[in-house]
Amino acid sequence: MSKPRFLIMLAICMLLFSPAPAWSLQHVVIADFSSGVDENGVPFGWQLKEKSGKADFSITSEGGIHALHLRSEDTSYALQKPVNVDLHKYPVLSWKWKVTKLPNGGDFRRSKRDDQAAQLFVAFSNRKVIAYIWDSSAPQGLMEDACALPFVTIKVIVVRSGPSETGKWITETRNAHADYIRLFGQEPPKIGGVRIQINSQHTETSGESFFADVVFRNHENKMGDQVLTMR
Structure with missing residues (x-):
């Protein structure tokens, strides 16, 4: 097994089996990036996982949006957070993201160009994983297996593709419960973790993106309902 793939597998397993509290309110806020950072600049409650090269990230604010700003120059890294979320109670996943630079030639369908x-x-x-990605080349809407990793099954959904919508904030809403059934053919167990990742080491190029407001919610409730932020 190659070292990068071993590190990916190890990080996902650690994410899955890290303890985290369970909640039962209408909305569960996974990340609003407003709670500050530790001495290494990592948002409180999150863990940095560097796979290749040095991570380059920061917390920024744009128009009142607190966001995680990720930059990659021939590097690969992720920030992950242990959570405990029941998709039967909170089936809808929403988040904001903005991509300002796509890895040139990136394509998750090709292991040697698998950069996003x-x-x-x-x-x-x-140990099953859904990856929602913004790919440089793969067509929007594609659902396919990721490159094989031992002990972990990753299914990829291409939510956005190509440069046509880069440079602007986009709010995504997915029925993660329905996505899981569609991809794996069974009811989902609880979610053990969420991971935000960027990489450009395969294409030896660069990428840049922003993430904000990652939330699981009950689709029957309105935005004014009670909200719980997971720290």
Whole structure:
């Protein structure tokens, strides 16, 4: 097994089996990036995982939006957070993201070009993972297996593709419960973690993106309902 793939597998397993509290309110805020950072600049409650090269990230504010700003120059790294979310109670996942630079030639379907500026992983307690990505080349809407990793099954959904919408904030809403059933053919167990990732080391190029307001919610409730932020 190659070292990068071993590190990916190890990080996902650590994410899945890290303890985290369970909640039962209408909305569960995974990240609004307003709670400050530790001495290494990592948002409180999150863990930095460097796979290749040095991570380059910061917390920024744009028009009142607190965001995680990710930059990659021939590097690969992620920030991950242990959570405990039941998709039967909170089936809808929403987040904001903005991509300002896509890795040139990136394509998750080719292992030697598997680079993306923006990736949001939802890891389940049974070692199955859904990856919502903004790819440089793969067509929008494609659902396909990721490159094989031992002990972990990753299914990819291409939410956005190409440069046509780069440079602007986009709010995404996915029924993660329905996505899981569609991809794995069964009801989902609880979510064990969320991971935000960027990489450009395969294409030896660069990428840049922003993430904000990652939330699981009950689709029957309105935005004014009670909200819980997970720290």
